[in-house]
Amino acid sequence: MRIAVYPGSFDPVTLGHLNIIHRASKLADKIIIGVAAHSGKSALFSVEERIDLLNTAIKNYEYPAECAVVVEGFDSLLIHFLQEHKAQMVVRGVRQYSDFEYEAQMSALNAQLSNYDIETVFLAAHAEYQSIASRFIKQVAELGGDVSPFVPQHVKSALDTKFNV
Numbered sequence: 001m002r003i004a005v006y007p008g009s010f011d012p013v014t015l016g017h018l019n020i021i022h023r024a025s026k027l028a029d030k031i032i033i034g035v036a037a038h039s040g041k042s043a044l045f046s047v048e049e050r051i052d053l054l055n056t057a058i059k060n061y062e063y064p065a066e067c068a069v070v071v072e073g074f075d076s077l078l079i080h081f082l083q084e085h086k087a088q089m090v091v092r093g094v095r096q097y098s099d100f101e102y103e104a105q106m107s108a109l110n111a112q113l114s115n116y117d118i119e120t121v122f123l124a125a126h127a128e129y130q131s132i133a134s135r136f137i138k139q140v141a142e143l144g145g146d147v148s149p150f151v152p153q154h155v156k157s158a159l160d161t162k163f164n165v
């Protein structure tokens with residue numbers, strides 16, 4: 001069974017993340033979306049809120065292949081989370097070339113930490129998702145811009161509530 005972990009902050013989930021999940025579901029039998037408590041960034045939403053937003057986003061979603069998709073929080077090292085779930089693969093979306101430097105470094109670190117037991121698979125973001133980053137979405141929402149082209153409706157509502165819009 002091919003088990004993949006798609007880790008991230010997901011603060012909050014965007015249509016770009018959902019597109020990566022959709023495409024990764026063709027590559028694995030099970031995808032565990034790992035919501036990281038430790039990503040080195042301060043978060044707007046709690047881990048529980050981010051998990052709820054993801055669960056709502058994937059609930060009515062039709063995946064192209066037979067693939068189980070679940071959401072879980074983790075507060076450990078990513079490689080320990082993979083080992084706990086007997087996962088062999090990390091999936092990461094890459095939007096711009098500049099993302100790749102950070103991603104390549106992280107994948108090399110994880111490979112080394114896991115004694116070269118796990119692989120990272122990079123999926124290049126499709127053109128319409130290349131501008132979508134959670135950190136920009138939060139700023140746009142906070143300053144009264146329309147984020148509806150970038151996030152599911154329930155995420156827009158959650159952002160509106162956070163920012164008292």
Ligand code: PNS
Pocket residue numbers: 007008009010036038039040041076077078079106109
């Ligand atoms: O969506 P992000 O913030 O780019 O995701 C980064 C994430 C969560 C994948 C990374 O910070 C991570 O793996 N955190 C878990 C702790 C860990 O294993 N750190 C060492 C690798 S950087």
